[in-house]
Amino acid sequence: MGGTELLQFVLAGLKNGSIYALVALGFTLIYAATGVINFAQGEFYMLGGMLSVWAYADLGLPLPLAGLVGVMATAAVGGVFELGAIRQRKDGDPLALIVITVGGSMVLSSMARHLFGPNERPLPLFSGGGSVSVFGAVLEVQTIWILGLTALAVVGLWYLYNRTGLGRAMRACAVNRDAARIVGIDTRLMVTVSFLLAAALGALAGLAVTPLTQTAFDVGPTVGIKGFAAAILGGLGNPIAAVVGGLVLGMLESVSIAFISSTYKDAIALIVLLGVLFVRPQGILGRSRREKV
Amino acid sequence: MRERRIDIRTVVGLALVAALVFAVPVLTSDRYLLKVLTFVGVNVIIVTGMALLFGYAGQVSLGHAAFYGIGAYTSAYVVSSLGWPWLTGVVLAVVLTCAGGLLLALPSLRLKGHYLAMATLGFGEIMRVVFVEARGVTGGPDGFSGIPFASVGGLTIDSAGGNYWLIWGVAAVVLAFAANLVRSRAGRAMRALHGSESGALACGIDLTGLKVRVFVISAALAGLAGALYAHVVGFISPSTFSLHVSVLLVAMAVLGGTRSLAGPVLATVLLTMIPFADAVIPGLSRSALEMIQEWQEDVYGLTIIAVLLFVPGGLAGALRRVSGWGRRAE
Amino acid sequence: MSLLQVRSVTKRFGGLTAVDDVSFDVFEGAIKAVIGPNGAGKTTLFNILTAFDRPDEGSVMFDAADIVGWPPQRIVRAGIARTFQNTQLFEEMSALENVMTGAHAVTRAGFLSAALRLPWTVREERDVAEEAGRLLRLVGLGQWADAYAADLPHGLRRLLEIARALATKPRLLLLDEPAAGLNTAETAALADALYRIRDRGVTILIVEHDMGLVMEVSDEIVVLDRGAKIAEGPPRLIQKDPAVIAAYLGEEDADEL
Numbered sequence: 092m093g094g095t096e097l098l099q100f101v102l103a104g105l106k107n108g109s110i111y112a113l114v115a116l117g118f119t120l121i122y123a124a125t126g127v128i129n130f131a132q133g134e135f136y137m138l139g140g141m142l143s144v145w146a147y148a149d150l151g152l153p154l155p156l157a158g159l160v161g162v163m164a165t166a167a168v169g170g171v172f173e174l175g176a177i178r179q180r181k182d183g184d185p186l187a188l189i190v191i192t193v194g195g196s197m198v199l200s201s202m203a204r205h206l207f208g209p210n211e212r213p214l215p216l217f218s219g220g221g222s223v224s225v226f227g228a229v230l231e232v233q234t235i236w237i238l239g240l241t242a243l244a245v246v247g248l249w250y251l252y253n254r255t256g257l258g259r260a261m262r263a264c265a266v267n268r269d270a271a272r273i274v275g276i277d278t279r280l281m282v283t284v285s286f287l288l289a290a291a292l293g294a295l296a297g298l299a300v301t302p303l304t305q306t307a308f309d310v311g312p313t314v315g316i317k318g319f320a321a322a323i324l325g326g327l328g329n330p331i332a333a334v335v336g337g338l339v340l341g342m343l344e345s346v347s348i349a350f351i352s353s354t355y356k357d358a359i360a361l362i363v364l365l366g367v368l369f370v371r372p373q374g375i376l377g378r379s380r381r382e383k384v
Numbered sequence: 385m386r387e388r389r390i391d392i393r394t395v396v397g398l399a400l401v402a403a404l405v406f407a408v409p410v411l412t413s414d415r416y417l418l419k420v421l422t423f424v425g426v427n428v429i430i431v432t433g434m435a436l437l438f439g440y441a442g443q444v445s446l447g448h449a450a451f452y453g454i455g456a457y458t459s460a461y462v463v464s465s466l467g468w469p470w471l472t473g474v475v476l477a478v479v480l481t482c483a484g485g486l487l488l489a490l491p492s493l494r495l496k497g498h499y500l501a502m503a504t505l506g507f508g509e510i511m512r513v514v515f516v517e518a519r520g521v522t523g524g525p526d527g528f529s530g531i532p533f534a535s536v537g538g539l540t541i542d543s544a545g546g547n548y549w550l551i552w553g554v555a556a557v558v559l560a561f562a563a564n565l566v567r568s569r570a571g572r573a574m575r576a577l578h579g580s581e582s583g584a585l586a587c588g589i590d591l592t593g594l595k596v597r598v599f600v601i602s603a604a605l606a607g608l609a610g611a612l613y614a615h616v617v618g619f620i621s622p623s624t625f626s627l628h629v630s631v632l633l634v635a636m637a638v639l640g641g642t643r644s645l646a647g648p649v650l651a652t653v654l655l656t657m658i659p660f661a662d663a664v665i666p667g668l669s670r671s672a673l674e675m676i677q678e679w680q681e682d683v684y685g686l687t688i689i690a691v692l693l694f695v696p697g698g699l700a701g702a703l704r705r706v707s708g709w710g711r712r713a714e
Numbered sequence: 715m716s717l718l719q720v721r722s723v724t725k726r727f728g729g730l731t732a733v734d735d736v737s738f739d740v741f742e743g744a745i746k747a748v749i750g751p752n753g754a755g756k757t758t759l760f761n762i763l764t765a766f767d768r769p770d771e772g773s774v775m776f777d778a779a780d781i782v783g784w785p786p787q788r789i790v791r792a793g794i795a796r797t798f799q800n801t802q803l804f805e806e807m808s809a810l811e812n813v814m815t816g817a818h819a820v821t822r823a824g825f826l827s828a829a830l831r832l833p834w835t836v837r838e839e840r841d842v843a844e845e846a847g848r849l850l851r852l853v854g855l856g857q858w859a860d861a862y863a864a865d866l867p868h869g870l871r872r873l874l875e876i877a878r879a880l881a882t883k884p885r886l887l888l889l890d891e892p893a894a895g896l897n898t899a900e901t902a903a904l905a906d907a908l909y910r911i912r913d914r915g916v917t918i919l920i921v922e923h924d925m926g927l928v929m930e931v932s933d934e935i936v937v938l939d940r941g942a943k944i945a946e947g948p949p950r951l952i953q954k955d956p957a958v959i960a961a962y963l964g965e966e967d968a969d970e971l
Contacts, residue, residue, distance in 0.1 A: 180693055190444055190634060191689050193634060195689060197684055355513060357509075357513050365506050
């Protein structure tokens with residue numbers, strides 16, 4: 092295989108990896124705040140694309156505004172889900188919360204089907220169908236958008252986490268919820284904020300990808316599982332690890348298509364997921380302390 | 385739940401229910417109804433395992449449809465493609481799902497937290513890909529057709545009533561075994577695990593070993609149900625074994641409630657019947673049925689959420705409260 | 715004969731040394747007490763002895779085998795049982811069932827044999843229920859067999875936990891503050907129960923704040939302060955030990971000594 096062809100696969104891996112990274116960040120934020128895996132994370136990705144399409148095609152808003160509406164509306168759905176379901180389980184039993192997110196995932200995708208129909212729906216490319224050549228490999232402009240938006244989201248999240256009081260409060264909750272509560276942090280509010288942010292990040296990924304792939308009510312679980320695999324691969328609970336995990340997973344998939352076959356491409360992420368869970372459950376960047384029963 | 389001596393009323397009640405269940409093919413000749421109820425029986429077999437796993441061992445699996453599928457494809461392949469007897473297909477299906485369950489449970493249950501939920505989710509999706517892509521064995525996305533009926537020693541079970549009796553016969557045996565299990569040393573250990581993990585450890589209970597065993601049993605029951613199902617319907621395809629089905633099974637276990645077998649069985653009957661409401665409601669209009677089918681996902685999802693938020697003991701808890709037994713069960 | 719030998723056991727949590735180079739022996743048939751001011755490391759020591767925690771250094775020999783690193787269920791099978799400072803009962807099970815669960819490690823019925831309800835499992839189950847009834851009577855809970863653990867009065871909950879621990883057929887019983895929250899009459903009943911248990915051949919190691927009880931029942935006392943052993947000996951000597959009195963000065967328990 093030539094260098095150009097290899098570069099082409101790397102670019103594809105980066106593109107998919109960015110999407111996984113955004114979804115993985117959502118898992119990580121909610122896990123840090125609650126200790127729970129949010130199985131509805133993939134639905135936020137679906138809703139981001141779907142609600143943007145709705146704002147653009149059905150409401151007739153200009154594309155940038157439609158995208159903003161899509162992301163904001165999804166964030167609102169995330170917040171409502173937290174307030175209306177997660178928060179109502181007073182004892183915070185993790186098993187119950189996990190199963191509640193599974194139920195939520197089912198309801199959200201089904202609602203999307205009722206509202207927007209069963210068919211795939213398209214969104215135009217953000218800035219036309221052009222592409223640029225990078226050392227001979229083709230880089231679509233939409234891919235540049237995806238990489239750029241991901242980078243922007245990561246930088247924004249970094250700023251929030253490290254430079255704002257809200258971010259510090261969120262980090263405090265992630266380290267020790269009880270201690271955070273004692274020093275006067277509204278830990279409940281932090282949980283709601285994590286759901287809002289996680290939903291917005293997932294929605295951003297869905298919005299950025301829809302012009303390339305279209306979207307439908309049932310795209311959530313597949314991407315959700317991959318984002319989750321990325322979060323586990325990096326090490327749950329650490330945002331940088333989520334981004335690294337996403338990019339590594341994207342590359343692994345891309346490389347496996349190049350060298351093995353595309354038939355089992357979708358299984359790669361899952362095999363990685365099981366492999367990491369069994370061999371190194373703390374992830375590649377996690378501390379090596381294993382929590383045993 | 386307090387261990388009660390089995391009183392005469394319970395025995396008579398169970399006998400009446402069993403007699404009614406087994407009399408159905410005699411009472412009706414409605415093939416559609418029989419088929420739907422047979423399908424309910426298949427789900428009862430799987431949900432019995434889910435009830436042990438969720439309601440007793442406190443674990444959740446999001447990949448039981450995969451074991452259901454492995455069981456179905458294994459038996460279909462062994463009997464239809466290799467031409468071996470039906471019983472070997474069913475036995476191999478159970479053996480294979482036991483092994484798969486063990487491979488998945490051992491590493492994930494050693495760890496604290498709900499790693500099993502994640503591992504089973506990943507496993508379920510891998511198997512879905514395999515069911516679609518391993519065309520040589522599974523028939524790919526078009527499915528596996530022409531699976532012969534169950535037959536033992538020259539006797540082929542090819543009538544709707546015969547298949548109904550086969551499935552419900554197995555379901556009854558499975559339920560009886562499970563009922564024995566939960567009232568035994570192992571069942572006490574499972575309830576102890578729910579009550580206090582430290583207390584259970586102090587009693588010398590091997591928590592990991594216990595959870596692994598329960599998971600393997602639940603996987604094997606799903607495999608058994610899959611193997612039986614394949615020969616009843618004659619055709620299987622990947623969509624029968626999707627994540628959606630795994631979640632539906634979780635919904636049945638959750639609605640049924642914890643530390644109970646009767647609750648989950650009742651929940652299975654209710655939730656399985658939803659899309660086939662026309663089988664039991666005579667004169668249900670076509671459009672009403674379509675409406676029900678259109679909204680069934682929402683019903684499943686909302687049921688899960690509503691039960692976990694407002695009725696933590698599920699149907700079993702509600703029944704216990706109404707009847708006054710085990711008032712402390714929640 | 716020395717049933718339990720604790721040698722140089724040390725446990726650190728971050729910068730805090732919870733148990734600091736502690737060594738002592740428990741002799742077969744004795745009632746030994748571990749006392750010390752709050753935060754002296756008594757519960758951590760118990761957790762190490764029962765594999766709820768692992769020591770950073772040191773060894774624990776039980777009946778000539780080093781049990782450090784064994785999983786809790788193996789330790790229970792070897793013959794060490796425990797109770798908890800905050801009782802860990804199975805609230806939704808009856809008192810009888812709680813005690814029957816304690817027999818887990820000494821019974822055999824597995825998943826398959828129980829599912830099939832093999833005759834020997836039915837017999838085993840009946841024997842376990844009878845033995846559990848006897849143990850309930852031994853600790854004075856005979857008439858509470860069918861009550862839910864959650865419904866037992868506070869003082870009786872500790873006795874139930876002791877009965878459950880006895881169901882594991884231990885050679886060594888570790889009791890973590892069994893008299894906490896008990897009134898005078900209940901404490902006297904507890905002391906009686908401890909003697910009856912000891913007379914059945916069970917060695918007892920007890921962590922306790924109630925000095926009256928400790929001085930009455932124990933043959934020997936180990937005193938911990940800030941993780942380290944500061945004294946060991948029979949109750950009479952411990953009461954006069956200047957290091958012990960110093961450790962308790964300022965503690966409200968001091969005048970109880």
